[in-house]
Amino acid sequence: MSVIVAKTAGFCWGVRRAVDSVVTEIKKGEGPFRVYGPLVHNPQVIEALKDRGVGMSSEPWDESGGTLFLRTHGVTVEERERLNELPLKLKDLTCPRVGRALGIAGKMSRKGYDVIIFGDPGHHEVKAILSSAGSSGMVVASVADAKRLPDLKNPFLLSQTTQNCEEFSEILDILKKRWPGIESSNTICDSTARRQTELRELLGRVDAVVVVGGSNSANTRRLASIAGETGLPVFRIERHDELDAGLLKPYRRVLLSAGASTPGWSIRKVRERLLEIQGESTGAGWIRNVFRNLIFSGVHIPFIALVIALAQGETLGGTGWGAAGLAAGLLLWSFTNFTAVLECRRVTMTSQKRQEFIRAHERVMLLLAGFSFLGSVTLSFHLGTAWLLWTAVATLFCFLYALPLLKKSQFFDLLRAIPGSREIMFTLAWSFLVCILPAVSLAGLDFSLKLLIWPVSLAFLFFSRSLFLDLVDLQGDALLGMDTLPLHLGAIRCRKILLSSASAVVLVQVSAVLMGKFPPCALGFVAAPVLLIWAYIHLENESFPSELSVRVISDGSLLIAGLIPYLLCSL
Ligand code: SF4
Structure with a gap:
């Protein structure tokens, strides 16, 4: 078995920026430190932050002192107003690309547009964009949803930053048939787009795909579903020990990709495990293990x-x-x-x-x-x-x-x-x-x-x-x-x-x-x-x-x- 690792796998720019900022703040020492909700959707990163004394707080309303980080996915307008009142240091780690989507939604809503957001309705980022759009905002999660939209006077389409690029284009085409003058902004971030493009390019060269990332990570889910559309077997995992050697052994070429919040060490461990499985299938695994x-x-x-x-x-x-x-x-x-x-x-x-x-x-x-x-x-x-x-x-x-x-x-x-x-x-x-x-x-x-x-x-x-x-x-x-x-x-x-x-x-x-x-x-x-x-x-x-x-x-x-x-x- 050979393993191809996607070059785009692992931390995106926004996640790296957030993690680096947390580490810098820890060094400044203005604790206690906590994050409002999960900083990113990856349990290993959350665990590593916990090890460094950064807890998670879903209800910080009675808290005071120390530093509270705002997650990369952003917060709603109402949450931000309440958080600003708290007697503590607020460090906003909303990814600037998410911030751009929030800004566009707010601006278009104020201009009188009906803001259509393509995204997962339950995702924090989508909730934040929706709140920026105010009463004129609505969410479509799929092509089917887009077809069911009510009559709108002035529609405007934008997207959750980690959505599927092809599905966004498909939805835009459908909406254009109904509203030929519809305006839109493709707010899918370039990191997500590059990750999906590379995945599509590599799919033709492999027999199976392993996607690593948090089970609640939207972009990881998307990568797995794009790979699954080709009919290839897809193994979506959070950790290296979830790999099933028996299921993977029959495949000769495996593609390894990962979501934007998956740390490099986790990807490296999955790669190591795949190499071990490769060794087991050729009978040389024990030699490699002893040597290692x-x-x-x-x-x-x-x-x-x-x-x-x-x-x-x-x-x-x-x-x-x-x-x-x-x-x-x-x-x-x-x-x-x-x-x-x-x-x-x-x-x-x-x-x-x-x-x-x-x-x-x-x-x-x-x-x-x-x-x-x-x-x-x-x-x-x-x-x-x-x-x-x-x-x-x-x-x-x-x-x-x-x-x-x-x-x-x-x-x-x-x-x-x-x-x-x-x-x-x-x-x-x-x-x-x-x-x-x-x-x-x-x-x-x-x-x-x-x-x-x-x-x-x-x-x-x-x-x-x-x-x-x-x-x-x-x-x-x-x-x-x-x-x-x-x-x-x-x-x-x-x-x-x-x-x-x-x-x-x-x-x-x-x-x-x-x-x-x-x-x-x-x-x-x-x-x-x-x-x-x-x-x-x-x-x-x-x-x-x-x-x-x-x-x-x-x-x-x-x-x-x-x-x-x-x-x-x-x-
Ligand atoms: S995937 Fe894009 S939008 Fe999301 S945190 Fe990373 S850079 Fe920001």
Whole structure:
């Protein structure tokens, strides 16, 4: 089975804007926070907001203080008047495209038109448009409804923003036959129109369709019904665990699309599940699962640190690199698992398969962290006092950095709140433990500029890898409270930083070889940043790439940074 993911799947502009505004307001801290009704029609987004302390209030009339958000679908004129009276901060997150439909309905009604709204009568947005149109407004939900309209003097047609474009044109044609001079405004938003057009274009290439979105989401329902019109089997789901492997296995090509309020992490999980089903149908599923679990539990981390240390040994000379690399790798594995478990505990919602895996195997992850820490300490006793002391300092620093995840601490909360501190902290830990410490405390090398080439290259590479991972999952991080650089600086700026940082690795290594500091075999390191740049450019055009492939590429870049120069130099 192959899976085609629609490029338009996931958050539309209006939903992203609303979610980002809520996150910004949370940071300002003027709580308590609640939304008047559901912010968007997606239970996972509502759950994630709840995790961040944003509740839902359907009857806020006696409330005071804090911030009340208005949902993307808009509110009626009467509701707005009452809400404006409340003694609290009102943050209107009505999508501007919905706002445009409300404005047009009000204007045309004031001009004396009979405003016909094509939409679902029970939907909040339609109720809001209807109230803007006042007594001259009426709703038609279908072509049949349009044919039953009473005689009107001055009809005007507009639409709910998420309606079916073709049905709108059909209704307009019917009304034109009755009222040739009828005026209209197609207020279906461009995001909805693009989503439907892409779906129609892709339907001819697949045997089945999976549509992901809230059961109460109008635009998700519409996507499913458009796909269903072609006679293809359509599986409409809210979550990845609703997929029925038995029903899906017979299909060779499956199209995955999603509504405008479906978060990227949910789509990615559905894609992962479809790939699992594909594996089960070919019998290779268990191999993929074992491989994925090994990657998610980080068993490769000590091996990566070991080969990087060995490669350094080949280019710098000296002794003890293997033991040092292994001790550093075990310690880094321990830090990684420990902080990952704590980060996953912070939220009851999980955005990624890896987080889900960590939550489901928390004890195993902590046991692995404990054993790898003990392994590192045992090795450290053989590596001398200086090594032991410095690794104790690094451990203390990592523990303090993770402290706010365990217990509130003003100072360390501030440290974690620094944009990109997670990336910077792991970058420093890797460079120090895998490159600097073995060189100065074990290999018996005198300090020189040459000793800085590896740590600087690894720091740039590790930083590029962290940015690469964060850039792939912007939505999940924002909603789930992760503080990453792309969220603070924006995707475009971070893309430039990623490309510059990866290029810096190439520059440092090539200069070191040209200046005769390193043998030519050290150039093998350059394969790592090249892989990252190539993968990023390739994945930029792919919607919701598989989480496993992204992890394999990012950690694979660290692995080849050590393995290729080590193999080339030891030949
Ligand atoms: S689907 Fe369109 S109208 Fe609705 S929230 Fe998104 S951008 Fe706004």
